[in-house]
Amino acid sequence: MTIKRTLKITTPYGEFNRKTDTAYTHAVVRESIRAQQALTQTYTSGVHGRWIKDRGFAVTWHGSEQAARNAAAKPYLWDATTVVLGTFPVEA
Helix, strand or coil: CCCCEEEEEEECCEEEEEEECCCCCEEEEEECHHHHHHCCCCCCCHHHHHHHHCCCEEEEEECCHHHHHHHHCCCCCCCCCCEEEEEEECCC
8 A cells, every 4th residue: 555645845935735655856837727716617537637636736746857957948728828837856
């Protein structure tokens, strides 16, 4: 049985967390109109559920700082109009 840990990042945009068994080290926070619109929807699972949990921000988690930087340099899969707000380390 795998034990899931709660990972957390603290940013100027708030705290974000994930419960996972993956050892993510960094996360990218993006401003997303589509994610913000999800706050008015009734979705509770999948990407819409994550957007709601993350208060309308698009947050992706990565296994290294370089992976996060690479992801930040590319368009976000679910909303190509996002604006990268920053790359943040996972708190120990």
